[in-house]
Amino acid sequence: xxxxxxxxGPVTLSEEAFLTINCTYTATGxxxxxxxxxxxxxxxxxxxxxxxxxxxxxxxxxEATYRKETTSFHLEKGSVQVSDSAVYFCAxxxxxxxxRLTFGEGTQLTVNP
Amino acid sequence: xxxxxxxxRYLIKTRGQQVTLSCSPISGxxxxxxxxxxxxxxxxxxxxxxxxxxxxxxxxxxxxxxRQFSNSRSEMNVSTLELGDSALYLCASRQDPTPEKLxxxxxxxxxxx
Numbered sequence: 001x002x003x004x005x006x007x008x009g010p011v012t013l014s015e016e017a018f019l020t021i022n023c024t025y026t027a028t029g030x031x032x033x034x035x036x037x038x039x040x041x042x043x044x045x046x047x048x049x050x051x052x053x054x055x056x057x058x059x060x061x062x063e064a065t066y067r068k069e070t071t072s073f074h075l076e077k078g079s080v081q082v083s084d085s086a087v088y089f090c091a092x093x094x095x096x097x098x099x100r101l102t103f104g105e106g107t108q109l110t111v112n113p
Numbered sequence: 114x115x116x117x118x119x120x121x122r123y124l125i126k127t128r129g130q131q132v133t134l135s136c137s138p139i140s141g142x143x144x145x146x147x148x149x150x151x152x153x154x155x156x157x158x159x160x161x162x163x164x165x166x167x168x169x170x171x172x173x174x175x176x177x178x179x180r181q182f183s184n185s186r187s188e189m190n191v192s193t194l195e196l197g198d199s200a201l202y203l204c205a206s207r208q209d210p211t212p213e214k215l216x217x218x219x220x221x222x223x224x225x226x
Contacts, residue, residue: 043117043203043217044156089156100146100169101215103156
């Protein structure tokens with residue numbers, strides 16, 4: 001079946017540090033890949049997406065590239081801010097499964113001033 | 114436009130009881146999905162309803178059920194509650210058949226004592 005594996009957290013960084021959160025997936029064919037973010041007390045929000053190999057998703061300074069050869073979709077940001085503190089989820093979907101998303105475990109990011 | 118609204122925000126029940134959670138999707142959205150979020154299992158798909166029909170179902174026991182009304186509002190019911198049902202239950206709605214257009218509510222936090 002489909003699965004997503006994220007790097008273990010929590011991750012603690014200082015403001016303006018470089019961020020990488022690793023994500024690898026297992027799925028047949030070409031799934032769509034997503035990063036969602038969950039701020040305290042809120043639901044999930046779509047951060048970025050990529051729907052085919054070599055696509056790069058980007059939003060709010062975050063980027064992730066769909067790497068078919070390594071089945072990865074790592075999230076990066078060059079300079080994090082305190083306001084980026086949240087839980088980040090990597091997820092995939094297959095057309096055949098409709099809107100069903102398969103999520104990774106989530107990575108708690110804390111950015112200190 | 115109002116977002117996805119889930120009620121109640123918090124709920125405390127005892128083992129053996131049943132519970133009903135409510136979700137009002139964004140106006141115009143006809144698809145509603147439910148997810149369970151726990152620290153141990155992460156985010157897991159429960160089911161999806163579209164135009165009052167269950168279109169997709171995750172791997173949960175029959176104690177978990179749902180329905181959708183003609184106005185697209187959805188309810189999920191859990192009967193014979195167990196301690197392990199304690200979780201944040203998230204509802205998500207969408208209009209188009211593309212997962213990246215999923216909008217999540219803030220969730221209902223269910224505690225089973």
